[in-house]
Amino acid sequence: MKRRASIIGGVAAIAGSFVVFVIPFIFIILMAFKDKPQSALRDFSWPQGFHLWDNLVQVVTTRNWMMITAFINSALITVISVTLLVVLAAMVGFVLARRKTRMNGLIEFLILAGLMIPPAVVPTIWLMQGLKLFGTLHGMILIEVAYNLPFSIILYRAFVATIPRDLDEAAIIDGARPLDVFFRIILPMLWPVTVTNIVVQSVGIFNDFTNPLYYLPGNQNATVQLTLYNFQSQYNTSYNLLFTNILLITVPPLIVFLFFNRQIVAGMTAGAVKG
């Protein structure tokens, strides 16, 4: 009886996730195969004719191969800012959890404020212009790090608290310097929460649309999400090209996750067992 219930539950879950995740993806693929008049109908139908290759060529070559530039830029921004986020947030989390001072309350308030107060666009641009960072990739990377840092710090701080202090002390007695304690003892122990951070933040940063739109003007600075606007406008949208573009920019993260699936799941479950 119990077994049958769990089978029914499993089937229902699979059907549910099929409807939520797979059907939209099939729709994207079908749309990418269509020509413009058929795609303008936006229905769930079998494509008439095979237009995927034409669509792909058109999407990639549009606006002087903008897609290639966009992929390079997005990859750089995502990889560098996630690396910085992980290292910086883990350091802050470690120090905050280990060292109790009178400043802790204020620092925690500032971190929460960074999470809650929405950043204003014009003053930020003004500040970046003053620092000569506006419209540059490294400026954009710093923005992504700054906007996402509070969330990562909170994740790390909670996790560091579960690592026994005895471990640091043992390392120090064995002669480890402060940086050794962090990089060789603590950071490897933080692997589960680091995986969570990498997954959440890289998806968020790769898919970020509004920040690059305002902080990173210029053709040579395009990111993948901005290429969507090549085919979608206020009055007229080429749905076949738009969906081909969506397909193109959805596939790389998907491949990355398929490839690293084992590490990600292992990392997350390792955290779960430890409690």
Add this chain to the structure above:
Amino acid sequence: MTLNLKSMALAGVGALAVLLASGAAQAQSTTLTLLIDNGPQTVPVFEAYVAAFEAANPDINIEIETRPGGGEGDNIVKTRLATGAMADIFTYNSGSLFQAINPQQNLLPLTNEAWQANVQDSFKSVVTSAGDVYGAPYASAMGGGILYNIPLYKELGLTPPKTWDEFMANNEKIKAAGKVAVIQTYADTWTSQLFVLADFYNVMAAVPDFAEKYTAGEAKYASTPAALQGFERLQQVHDAGYLNEDFGAANYNDGIRMVATGEGAHYPMLTFAVGAIEEISPGNTANVGFFAQPGNSADANGLTTWMPDAVYIPKTVSNEEAAKKFVAFVASPEACEVRNATVNPTGPYLVKGCELPAEVPPAVSDMLPYFADGGNNGPALEFLSPIKGPALEQITVEVGSGIRSAADGAALYDEDVRKQAQQLGLAGW
């Protein structure tokens, strides 16, 4: 490992050499940036403009950058102007939206340019602020009215109506024949405003000083019967059941397709849509005609016109002379020829010496009599008054779907407009 290092060093030197070479090449020429909206009628046209201009001026190099249209586009233009990060040349709306980007503070006046002599005064008036002209037209004028399916009209023996009663009689016959009489597409909310905005010629015919009084806060939509009529007409077509069944979910593309293929008879729209028919429904451009929104009397039948967007130069321009040269090219008859060769014409040009090609789509030729001698046309309200409420499209969706009555909608719009008038600091509000 050493081999690797060596090849990497070689590659590095090579890349450096390429960088240096390109730097040297650029040093000899001027590079301008150009920010345009991503409309399908804008991007190819500007690519052709730039190609033609660069061929004539080899020392100037222009880089095109695109931005979204609509509200997001407004934000980008305002943000980049406010932060001094605007491109050297950019396109933006004329009329009330142009007034909202603070032209005197942000833009370079172009009043004394030689080409201004060739631009029609009607266009200059919509890119003028405090006596200075700031923009040049790069597209043709548009009309706001009703696109109709010609084969369907022939089949049912109808003629384009001159009065609203004739229009409603036509609708009744189309409905009786089992077709959709009026297409509405509220998924793209902006399309819902046409019955109200395109009725403005009729408003001005009844109340000639409406625009001035409206700006001064003396005349209101709700209390002026002629102005209220636009909202009432929107409600009438819904209440009579003339709309397509999916009017709430259909979008602009669907509307174009329906009127082009004869699934529906009438689609209230601006004539720039003519350029999109060929893309959405190939081969049907010749099946779509156009008439102005009919009013109360056949004698006072006239067209409400829209002015096209303009190109502007911000005060932060890097090379004023080169930028002005490009703008002068855009406002020249040569540029019109480039445009004619690139996209379907959508209306008459506003620059002297510009000619439409001999073969134009019927919807455009239907529009030309209104501009010819003895024809009647007048600009839409947004070109006569700096006030246009931001929520009009939401209100017209409500009225057009029968959620709100016409009188109620008009009153709500008057309230919406008050906020904008106060922001602009107009007297009388």
